[in-house]
Amino acid sequence: MTSTTEPTEPLSVEQLSATTLLRFATAGSVDDGKSTLVGRLLHDSKSVLTDQLEAVERASASRGQDTPDLALLTDGLRAEREQGITIDVAYRYFATARRRFILADTPGHVQYTRNMVTGASTADLAVVLVDARNGVIEQTRRHAAVAALLRVPHVVLAVNKMDLVEYKESVFAAIAEEFTAYASELGVPEITAIPISALAGDNVVDASANMDWYGGPTVLEHLETVPVSHDLGHCHARLPVQYVIRPQTAEHPDYRGYAGQIAAGTFRVGESVTVLPSGRTTKVAGIDLLGKPVDVAWTPQSVTLLLEDDIDVSRGDLIVPSKDAPPTTQDVEATVCHVADQPLTVGHRVLLKHGTRTVKAIVKDIPSRLTLDDLSLHPHPGQLVANDIGRVKIRAAEPLPLDSYADSRRTGAFILIDPADGTTLTAGMVGESFAAPQPVKDESDDDGWDF
Amino acid sequence: MTTVASVSEETDSTPYALSHLDALESEAVHIFREVAGEFERPVILFSGGKDSIVMLHLALKAFAPAAIPFTLLHVDTGHNFPEVLEYRDRTVEKHGLRLHIASVQDYIDRGVLRERPDGTRNPLQTLPLTEKIQSEHFDAVFGGGRRDEEKARAKERVFSLRDEFSQWDPRRQRPELWQLYNGRHAPGEHVRVFPLSNWTELDVWQYIAREGIELPQIYFAHEREVFQRSNMWLTAGEWGGPKDGETVEKRLVRYRTVGDMSCTGAVDSDATTLDAVITEIAASRLTERGATRADDKMSEAAMEDRKREGYF
DSSP, X not given: OOSOOOOOOOOOHHHHHTOEEEEEEEEXXXXXXXXXXXXXXXXXXTOSOHHHHHHHHHHHHHTTOSSOOTHHHHOXXXXXXXXXXXXXXXXXXXXXXXEEEEEEEOOOOGGGHHHHHHHHHTOSEEEEEEETTTOSOHHHHHHHHHHHHTTOSEEEEEEEOGGGGXXXXXXXXXXXXXXXXXXXXXXXXXXXXXXXXXXXXXXXTBOOSSOTTOOSOOHHHHHHHSOOSOOOTTSOOBEXXXXXXXOOSSSSTTOOEEEEEOOBSEEETTOEEEEETTTEEEEEEEEEETTEEESEEETTOEEEEEESSOOOOOTTOEEEEGGGOOOEEXXXXXXXXXXXXXXXXTTOEEEEEETTEEEEEEEEEEEEEEETTTTEEEEOOXXXXXXXXXXXXXXXXXXXEXXXXXXXXXXXXXXXXXXXXXXXXXXXXXXXXXXXXXXOOOGGGSOSOOO | OOOOSSOOGGGGGSTTOOOHHHHHHHHHHHHHHHHHHHOSSEEEEOOSSHHHHHHHHHHHHHHTTSOOSOXXXXXXXXXXXXXXXXXXXXXXXXXXOOEEEEEHHHHHHTTSSOOOTTOOXXXXXXXXXXXXXXXXXXXXXXXXXXXXXXXXXXXXXXXXEEOTTOOOOGGGOOOOOTTOOOOOOOTTOEEEEOTTTTOOHHHHHHHHHHHTOOOOGGGSOEEEEEEEETTEEEXXXXXXXXXXXXXXXXXXXXXXXOOOTTTBOEEEOOOOSHHHHHHHHHHOSSOHHHHHBSGGGSSTTHHHHHHHHTOO
């Protein structure tokens, strides 16, 4: 990629406005060619502009490199450029005529599992890269497991470096089959395998002439067409109350609205709703969609609900349909990923943020730690350190309306915060994990360092 | 999770799909309301530039029909475009808001800051900004920064903790999971909040067009007296240009960004309407900052270095 592509035909204003947004995350081991794939997607979609490429060319030349190092395009921090590695999640943006994309570009180093968790938490789709020469390796299984754990709706297996295996269908088919079997078992709902060469440009943006045996979409075609809206018909409707809007002006003397972003499902005017944790019930008198009244609103719209009765509702409450209220409980069981450098231990006093509510909590037990490589559970690890995934039992100071993460990614999720210095400690997912209990080996057999 | 049997374009036209602008708007409003719910003294950085204008518009929608529960803060370099200052003051008055001003000129007059040899005042903004944050005890400071602007900004969090010296430490950032923003901070620390993190320049312009938001006229093509310096068209004026060897000429130009006159360049353009601007940007081969900002070109890590010191 030493030259810029010519400008494509400019899009009309109407074309640009009719697009939807897809959030996706990439995951791959260090040398799988993730930077090249990201570079190729950005470059071929005209998202790397002349001045950015010139800056990369200048910097590469000043280091004595012959060709522009596309990693310089994505490694934004001084320390990353110095070490030639990606330290942290970066967010990148590109667009085609059909869709806008937000890419959470997550590092491949094993010690940065927490970064993939971060990227995957908001992703509609994850791209897992595999080197065709190496096939499914430990790191691939970790990435699949994280995608499954975070319930990313769509997973793409990009089998890269097909040029180095003579574009053989048999190589691709074997890897695709092994990965699909493994990921399906974890509960990944949709897997699309695509043979590519990011370096040569095969099946990334343009269909490959070297693999006429492949009849599926290119990576970009798939990103452009994969559905992002979910069937909301049977979703539990949830509105965490963020803020009470009370103008108290001559024009609006009695206006009292409960503002929030709908976390799941749909709300309708006239519907019976219950406010949790108090359990009081009333009806939706009106819905304001950013200043405009509507009859129905759905996730992820930010709205203001007006209620028929003047009941006590404040920030931290959850408004739900009366016919579909989650149970409230002070005892939280969850799968967590520990994201901080200081460990999480039994007896740790923490803050738990769920929706818009933050409560005191205590870690009662850490029953097991999970090894993503083989999905085995290690009993009573005593603590979780950075990048560990494990099961925890937490006692909250107040009752919380918790959904299972399997039912609602948003109201089934929480974070733990260190009350002393505010550090975000842990990402939590309520309910059963995908990992069925398996034969357990004793913690002492383990070297204690899984990733 | 439902498995979708076939992938087709029709799936996006279900009644429950949001356009990308609606999704970005909803997310930004959520961020404004989180800050209103969790902080004591938030403030919006407002320069009269397009990003801060969009921020203000989103804040107005987030709390309608009530007033915005925040004040505004402008770091005035002393080299601002008069049209933009006029727009700023008119907007503040129209919405009945309170505006704080941190003045770079004032710091120079008092001898606290010294004019740089290259005449740019952008790096000089950091001290007045951070001192104002401390003296007013602001605990959340909204900025219009977008991750698409610059590679250091691509690493920025939506809620970005700053220490008591307003410093950013990119290696010690809090992971941001789901939409669960962590605003915890110690006294003296504050949080920079970026509701437009996920917007691109094109998104901002499309949103301005959709919402019919008024902008200062310098964003549209107009005849202006400019001179060339470092491959940029700068507006002639008392701030320090043209110098010897630089000649003024009248050109048809517009601005893509609005900042200090000494380092914000105009681009040749005949785009006089929003549609024309959007068409122009969609076809441009240059980024907004690459086209018109001198301050980012000083070194490979210019933005990172300034952000570490407390720049927004």
